[in-house]
Amino acid sequence: MSSAHEVAAVAQRIFVERGFDATSVDDVAAAAGISRRTFFRYFPTKADVLFVDSPREVERFRAGLAAGRTGESWRARVVRAVVEALEFPPEERSWAFHRAQVFFAVPAVQAHAVRVWAAWRQLAVEHARTVPHADPLFPLAVGHAVLAATLAAHEHWTRHPGEELGVLLARMLDLLLPPDGAAG
Amino acid sequence: MSSAHEVAAVAQRIFVERGFDATSVDDVAAAAGISRRTFFRYFPTKADVLFVDSPREVERFRAGLAAGRTGESWRARVVRAVVEALEFPPEERSWAFHRAQVFFAVPAVQAHAVRVWAAWRQLAVEHARTVPHADPLFPLAVGHAVLAATLAAHEHWTRHPGEELGVLLARMLDLLLPPDGAAG
DNA sequence: TTCCGTTGTGACACCCGGTGCCATAACGTG
DNA sequence: CACGTTATGGCACCGGGTGTCACAACGGAA
Numbered sequence: 001m002s003s004a005h006e007v008a009a010v011a012q013r014i015f016v017e018r019g020f021d022a023t024s025v026d027d028v029a030a031a032a033g034i035s036r037r038t039f040f041r042y043f044p045t046k047a048d049v050l051f052v053d054s055p056r057e058v059e060r061f062r063a064g065l066a067a068g069r070t071g072e073s074w075r076a077r078v079v080r081a082v083v084e085a086l087e088f089p090p091e092e093r094s095w096a097f098h099r100a101q102v103f104f105a106v107p108a109v110q111a112h113a114v115r116v117w118a119a120w121r122q123l124a125v126e127h128a129r130t131v132p133h134a135d136p137l138f139p140l141a142v143g144h145a146v147l148a149a150t151l152a153a154h155e156h157w158t159r160h161p162g163e164e165l166g167v168l169l170a171r172m173l174d175l176l177l178p179p180d181g182a183a184g
Numbered sequence: 185m186s187s188a189h190e191v192a193a194v195a196q197r198i199f200v201e202r203g204f205d206a207t208s209v210d211d212v213a214a215a216a217g218i219s220r221r222t223f224f225r226y227f228p229t230k231a232d233v234l235f236v237d238s239p240r241e242v243e244r245f246r247a248g249l250a251a252g253r254t255g256e257s258w259r260a261r262v263v264r265a266v267v268e269a270l271e272f273p274p275e276e277r278s279w280a281f282h283r284a285q286v287f288f289a290v291p292a293v294q295a296h297a298v299r300v301w302a303a304w305r306q307l308a309v310e311h312a313r314t315v316p317h318a319d320p321l322f323p324l325a326v327g328h329a330v331l332a333a334t335l336a337a338h339e340h341w342t343r344h345p346g347e348e349l350g351v352l353l354a355r356m357l358d359l360l361l362p363p364d365g366a367a368g
Numbered sequence: 369t370t371c372c373g374t375t376g377t378g379a380c381a382c383c384c385g386g387t388g389c390c391a392t393a394a395c396g397t398g
Numbered sequence: 399c400a401c402g403t404t405a406t407g408g409c410a411c412c413g414g415g416t417g418t419c420a421c422a423a424c425g426g427a428a
Contacts, residue, residue: 024384024385025384034407035408037387038406038407041406044386046385107299112295114294114295137336137340137352137355137356137359138359141333141336141356141360144336144360145329145359147332148328148329149325156324171321175322176325178360208412208414209413218377219377219378219379221377221378221380222377222378224414224415229415230413230414230415
């Protein structure tokens with residue numbers, strides 16, 4: 001009764017009930033039946049509880065970028081990779097949604113998300129380097145566009161839970177990814 | 185000898201010398217000749233020292249957006265407002281550059297910047313709402329594009345100090361701001 | 369001058385997130 | 399059973415941040 005995921009599940013429930021800031025690590029540890037010290041062995045910081053699945057998502061994003069389809073434009077590939085990486089099975093959707101809610105309700109968590117998602121940016125930058133473009137700033141712009149679109153889509157999602165996250169991600173990326181620029 | 189700007193100047197010097205994390209608030213307070221408690225009356229958090237001028241920059245951004253020129257496209261207006269807001273007189277350039285360096289060297293500071301720049305995003309979103317566009321996600325996308333471009337330009341700037349921040353901002357915004365979409 | 373209210377400052381205690389260190393319990397292996 | 403490894407817990411500590419109180423500095427009014 002003490003895998004990282006189980007502790008995270010307990011923690012997230014309390015966060016939603018009582019609020020992130022109003023919940024101390026001791027509270028979570030007590031509720032999960034572990035000691036405070038053990039909590040910090042599972043998660044480097046309190047906010048990291050909300051990002052248990054982050055490594056898996058990053059890996060899916062990386063795999064999605066690598067899995068090219070013939071005739072697929074770089075934009076289409078990035079969009080597909082992001083959407084696939086953030087697709088959740090139905091039973092995880094409410095978890096993902098609660099996580100997004102806490103994101104935008106608690107500035108500290110939102111700030112932490114940026115750190116966690118730096119890996120996304122890096123992968124996107126490396127991918128964009130393979131695309132010929134007139135402006136040398138292009139790869140960095142793609143990296144930040146991926147991050148911004150992910151954040152923006154989640155932000156909109158928290159305010160319109162009925163809409164599909166995947167659709168929102170695709171539309172945001174379509175708005176934010178730089179245009180092609182063989183000559184710029 | 186204890187205005188907020190004077191304390192900030194002392195703090196920034198120590199941060200650059202010794203590093204942000206390796207410098208405690210007590211160190212800064214002692215160096216500035218004030219007590220720890222007084223420091224926290226000047227600045228809500230340690231990281232806020234780096235953002236003394238933030239309110240002024242936000243105000244300049246707001247004013248820049250409001251000051252429309254006849255025949256100016258919304259994109260041109262946003263670009264001009266951002267560039268003007270982040271233009272520094274020569275004697276402040278090195279301060280701005282050091283601040284940018286600390287940004288990207290210290291995750292905690294980078295995280296804090298996101299919080300501070302939420303005001304920018306909000307202003308940009310409101311401005312974008314006045315622009316007709318087929319996709320209702322457009323205003324939010326503009327807001328995040330402004331933020332992403334600012335971050336990206338600063339990131340590139342820290343690695344290429346010789347280039348002009350204003351030029352980098354304009355180019356990044358050109359890459360990241362969504363295209364027009366009267367029909368989308 | 370004295371009295372008084374306001375404001376800025378400092379000192380102290382406290383909470384909480386995070387870490388290093390050490391003791392010990394749990395476990396598989398010989 | 400004895401052993402080494404690993405997971406866990408307890409403890410002390412650091413640093414950021416806050417609430418509370420005491421006191422000094424200052425200016426105005428009598």
